[in-house]
Amino acid sequence: MDRLIGFSNLLAAVPTAHQLTHLNGVDILIIVIYFAIVIFIGFYLKGASTTSEEFFMAGREMTAWIAGLSFVSANLGSLELMGWAAAAYQYGILATHWYWIGAIPAMLFLGIVMMPFYYISKTHSVPGYLHLRYGEGARALSAITFAAMTVLMSGINMYSMALVMKVVLGWDLNFSIWVSSVTVAAYVALGGLRSAIYNEVLQFILIWVGALLVPILGLIEVGGWNNLKAQIVTNLGRTDYVHLWSTLGHFSSNPMGVHWTGIVFGLGFVVSFGYWTTDFLVVQRVLSADNIRSARLAPIIGAAFKMAVPFIVILPGLLAITVLPFHLVGESVAVATGQHSYNEALPLMLVRYCSPGLLGLGVTALIAGFMSGMAGNVSAFSTVWTYDIYGAFLNRKATDKHYVAMGRWSTLVGVMISIGTAYLVQNAPSIMDYVQALFSFFIAPLFGTVILGMLWKRATKQAGFWGLLAGTLTSIGLWAWVRLDPSALRYVALSPDAKDMAENMYRALWAWIACVIVTVVISYMTAPRPVEELEGLVYGVSPLPEEHDEHWYQRPVVWAGVVFGLFIVLNVIFW
């Protein structure tokens, strides 16, 4: 779900990039303290990660709060922060959809409906669940694509982050890449998932305390939310930057070029549910919970915090529209003219309000965001590689100690591949766009395969594999069609006025529908699995363990209702 606006253009221009600010001794001290604590945690937890269950699943001992914060933190990378602040500057409050309807319903669905099946099946991964439900074919397809895409994405994020550090602080690219990646490799290889989760919680807190001052001081400067809205309308001469839903009646009536059907069905249903319920990068955090109640509560806690993130991401982007004394431009224009780009919105706001010490805290928050995202990627890669590729197909009978060693080594290898990808992107920037597109190909159909597997006992092994493959090929085919013939956009996104984001949403929707149709048709053409084989995997086949809460208000479903109610209220307020 990373959102980068034209970073590939920035890549071409890096040698001439200007420097926004510089850090002084206090700022450096803040950064050094952070790295010292992170490394200490890795060494401290090394002794607690000696079995595979401890190394890959954090011993399944995490409380609901720790798993929940880690769940949302693994997604809260620095490029996510800067990319969406840039999107808010460019498209207005519409960018909030990616945090609300594009996340909250899916996270609550994961906690209430899907988590019990992931948890009681005792699977170690999402491909592992596919193995239990559909057999080796679906698992292999899912595991190989996930492992490859995860380390490639990690490398791209690494390079983009190093680039931002060069533009903002003038840091050398090699320095940023190697220091951050070696640190992540050290603490994940030493302490496994437990270390990654501990650091993600730490990084989550850091992101908030580092970024929160910007919206607070920004609102003071503009005189509150109502004044901010009025100034945006005055500055831009249009009202569609401050409404969430009322401008989505037509593709051309809002700055993003999207229609409400794309937001609701494409983003809110397929893309969001695909990412938050089947991307192992985030699901792994919840699987580490200490019991089924914690596993159900963790995504609900994560959803509550996710709903608040626009305050530190979207609001700074909106504030930048009114308080910055110059206009931000797209990357290609910025490269040509030397102006500041949209992607610099958040760093520019940090520099605007933060004195020494606070600036170091803000920069550390960005670094922490990057490292939490990368740790999430490599720990998920390590688990899927060890359990679902190496342990499943290459060496089935190794000892537990051997798999832990493989987990540590694959963490290091994953980081090295990421570094290699980072340098590859440096020389061929267009790779970034292709890899990001590739990653999006697998998410939507995977959701179709998993949700049918969980809710429909008639789905068969063959149908699971072919449905997943058909959905993926549909996504790739539609993407290639629009690249070869741009006029095809009117068919893929249902309107010639649709822009990139609308295309992504509709492509995901068609891929999901193709996956579901093929899965259903082939299921009826093939023999069903015996019901007893589906116990613990499918809704209605096996009773779920009962949870005994002393009071009604302790039930996960009650808190999910509270979060969902707040989600509805916020959408109405900003309608």
Place this chain on the structure above:
Amino acid sequence: MRQEISIWFFCGVLLLSYGLVIFVEGIWELFHPLANPPVLYNLHAAIWWGAFLWISGLTYTLKFRPRRS
């Protein structure tokens, strides 16, 4: 025998350290104002934000400090 150190203790130590550094820097700047101050510098955000971090950090550090079991 010591129990495992809680993640909240680490969070407390981090906030405590940051609060101290930022608060002291804010006090220093009261007597040595910056030549190129940021916007709203007159609000002395470093002092109150540093104090907030320090108090939060102290609370978490004490509440979740490792104890012998």
